[in-house]
Amino acid sequence: MQKSKFKIKFFLLITFFLTFPLLVSAAILYLEPSSGEYHQDDTFIVKMRIDTEGECINTVKANLSFSQNVLKAVEFSTGNSILTLWLQSPEINQNEGKISFVGGVPGGFCGALPGEPGKPNLLGKIIFKVKETTEKKEAILKFLEESQVLLNDGFGTPAKLSFRNANFEILPGKSKIQLKEWKEELEKDNVPPEPFEIKFIKDSMIFGGKWFIVFFTVDKQSGIDHYEVKEGKGDWKIAKSPYLLEDQDLKSIIKVKAVDKAGNERIVEWVPKKEMFSWWTIVIILIIFMIIVVIWKLKKKVMTPKKNKT
Amino acid sequence: MRKRILFLILFSGVGFFLTLFLIFKTAKALISTTSVSVVVSVCGNGIIENGEECDGLNLGGVTCESLGYYSGTLSCNPDCTFDTSGCQTVSPSGGGGGGYVPPSAETKVVLQGKAYPSAKITILKDGEVGAIITADSNANFKTEIKEISPGIWNFSLWAEDKEGRRSITISFSVTILEGKITTISNIFIPPTIELDKTKVVKGEDLKIFGQTAPESQISIHIESPQEIIRETKAKESGDWEDIFNTSPLDEGMHVTRARAKSPEGLESSFSSVLAFYIGEYKPGEICPRADFNNDKRTNLIDFSILLYWWGKYNPCVDVNGDGKVNLPDFSILMYWWTG
Numbered sequence: 001m002q003k004s005k006f007k008i009k010f011f012l013l014i015t016f017f018l019t020f021p022l023l024v025s026a027a028i029l030y031l032e033p034s035s036g037e038y039h040q041d042d043t044f045i046v047k048m049r050i051d052t053e054g055e056c057i058n059t060v061k062a063n064l065s066f067s068q069n070v071l072k073a074v075e076f077s078t079g080n081s082i083l084t085l086w087l088q089s090p091e092i093n094q095n096e097g098k099i100s101f102v103g104g105v106p107g108g109f110c111g112a113l114p115g116e117p118g119k120p121n122l123l124g125k126i127i128f129k130v131k132e133t134t135e136k137k138e139a140i141l142k143f144l145e146e147s148q149v150l151l152n153d154g155f156g157t158p159a160k161l162s163f164r165n166a167n168f169e170i171l172p173g174k175s176k177i178q179l180k181e182w183k184e185e186l187e188k189d190n191v192p193p194e195p196f197e198i199k200f201i202k203d204s205m206i207f208g209g210k211w212f213i214v215f216f217t218v219d220k221q222s223g224i225d226h227y228e229v230k231e232g233k234g235d236w237k238i239a240k241s242p243y244l245l246e247d248q249d250l251k252s253i254i255k256v257k258a259v260d261k262a263g264n265e266r267i268v269e270w271v272p273k274k275e276m277f278s279w280w281t282i283v284i285i286l287i288i289f290m291i292i293v294v295i296w297k298l299k300k301k302v303m304t305p306k307k308n309k310t
Numbered sequence: 311m312r313k314r315i316l317f318l319i320l321f322s323g324v325g326f327f328l329t330l331f332l333i334f335k336t337a338k339a340l341i342s343t344t345s346v347s348v349v350v351s352v353c354g355n356g357i358i359e360n361g362e363e364c365d366g367l368n369l370g371g372v373t374c375e376s377l378g379y380y381s382g383t384l385s386c387n388p389d390c391t392f393d394t395s396g397c398q399t400v401s402p403s404g405g406g407g408g409g410y411v412p413p414s415a416e417t418k419v420v421l422q423g424k425a426y427p428s429a430k431i432t433i434l435k436d437g438e439v440g441a442i443i444t445a446d447s448n449a450n451f452k453t454e455i456k457e458i459s460p461g462i463w464n465f466s467l468w469a470e471d472k473e474g475r476r477s478i479t480i481s482f483s484v485t486i487l488e489g490k491i492t493t494i495s496n497i498f499i500p501p502t503i504e505l506d507k508t509k510v511v512k513g514e515d516l517k518i519f520g521q522t523a524p525e526s527q528i529s530i531h532i533e534s535p536q537e538i539i540r541e542t543k544a545k546e547s548g549d550w551e552d553i554f555n556t557s558p559l560d561e562g563m564h565v566t567r568a569r570a571k572s573p574e575g576l577e578s579s580f581s582s583v584l585a586f587y588i589g590e591y592k593p594g595e596i597c598p599r600a601d602f603n604n605d606k607r608t609n610l611i612d613f614s615i616l617l618y619w620w621g622k623y624n625p626c627v628d629v630n631g632d633g634k635v636n637l638p639d640f641s642i643l644m645y646w647w648t649g
Contacts, residue, residue, distance in 0.1 A: 058645060106479070110482075113482055114349045118485025119485070152641070194436075199610060199611065220460065
């Protein structure tokens with residue numbers, strides 16, 4: 001009996017040592033904190049981070065599931081994320097208990113540099129609110145297998161990937177000091193999104209060669225919530241880049257508003273250049289000029305005395 | 311008992327070699343992907359780091375006397391250089407003396423390193439062009455980015471050499487602290503690389519060339535089933551070239567890339583990867599460098615075009631040619647990003 005116990009322990013130990021290097025060689029998607037105790041109505045933040053394990057990556061596709069019976073995902077903040085371009089903005093599906101996004105880092109991310117004062121490996125922050133419960137429950141937040149990380153190698157190679165999930169204990173009743181981490185973060189954020197530019201493009205490859213605009217910015221505090229576009233005297237409309245313009249003559253003032261999660265706004269405006277003379281004004285001026293020249297020439301001809309031939 | 315010991319030794323041995331193999335593999339990946347020389351230092355954190363003479367009250371044990379002055383009080387400038395205005399060269403006749411100058415509340419980033427002589431360097435802040443600067447004749451560059459919000463920023467750099475060849479884009483994600491000067495130093499932009507031809511007859515010479523910092527050591531890697539590494543040295547102008555005889559290579563596609571080591575010991579990451587064919591010719595990419603609108607830039611416009619074609623097929627936007635515009639194409643766009 002003792003002999004077989006020893007064998008089991010021995011094999012477990014060997015298996016651990018053999019598989020340990022395999023685990024550390026992959027990029028890791030992990031959550032912070034990975035554990036904790038929370039009460040009803042507590043609002044807490046879970047940070048999603050990546051450890052690239054020395055590799056350079058440029059694309060992250062993350063799919064997570066959470067225990068929707070005890071947790072409500074109220075927000076996803078992209079503030080301070082290393083991902084700057086969002087192929088698919090973070091989406092929360094409360095009914096299914098799923099969160100997903102696809103984002104990219106132009107030029108890639110290779111981990112923290114020596115001397116780095118912080119932790120520049122944040123992908124995003126999920127804000128959870130604890131639902132009412134009458135008994136102690138477990139809340140699980142885990143990465144799904146369809147999550148993917150791609151290497152910055154110019155070939156779109158998938159990186160070896162492993163996950164570190166999170167388990168929280170949900171306790172019945174409210175705590176004496178209710179956690180309001182997200183509210184506190186929003187209150188601190190009084191900085192608008194970063195300045196940005198509106199680019200006007202007409203390309204035969206998209207929108208049937210019609211004029212469209214592209215824009216994007218970041219917010220280093222609570223993250224971008226949404227964009228709005230206003231054409232001329234029209235209303236503000238929730239928009240995404242690329243945005244097909246209604247005014248294809250580009251005669252209206254175009255405004256793009258970036259709004260962060262705390263409600264701070266940054267508005268960028270494009271004013272069409274006023275032409276001194278429109279094409280038809282130039283044509284009329286030319287016609288008038290030609291008429292004047294013709295009249296002047298005719299007058300000159302009439303005024304010039306005919307030479308008598310002698 | 312002896313059996314158990316043998317068993318233990320055997321498994322430990324296997325585990326040890328497997329660990330060594332994986333460490334080697336990881337190290338190889340590390341070498342092939344990351345920039346090895348770059349360091350970050352924060353002026354204003356009280357710690358003397360790379361490129362700093364002092365930091366706040368921390369003078370590193372240096373005094374006016376140790377700097378060769380007669381006496382006085384040495385202090386630290388807000389940019390972490392010594393302030394010797396309080397040091398006296400002769401015996402003082404009166405009172406006075408220097409005091410501690412608190413660091414300025416300015417938040418800024420300093421980027422410095424090497425590229426190619428007189429190269430035009432584009433600096434991106436979170437993917438958007440933040441500045442365009444020019445390196446000096448020795449390939450050195452230094453620039454400051456002011457008016458920047460504290461937080462995590464992604465800085466990317468790429469350079470254009472005298473022949474108009476573009477380097478690969480290198481990136482760093484750094485936490486910028488409020489009221490501190492963050493210096494990212496020892497940046498070494500990878501060399502530019504070009505081939506004199508992309509279709510080669512087996513045994514024919516292939517000229518691989520480009521530009522880097524003057525007198526840098528260049529390692530040229532030819533990725534074949536067996537990797538071939540060749541060495542050459544850049545001229546004073548930064549130009550480098552290598553004539554490679556393709557006899558050892560099999561027919562088919564091969565790729566090459568290069569990295570540089572400057573005379574000061576800075577090591578760059580790898581250059582762009584270039585492909586060449588031996589034997590049967592294969593056509594090149596329809597839209598190279600993920601530049602879908604052919605404006606010589608890979609930027610937000612190309613990202614918009616990719617979004618438009620997402621999940622559909624377009625021979626230009628489907629860069630990897632797998633029949634669909636999908637995640638690998640997005641990754642390739644991120645790789646070639648120029649802002």
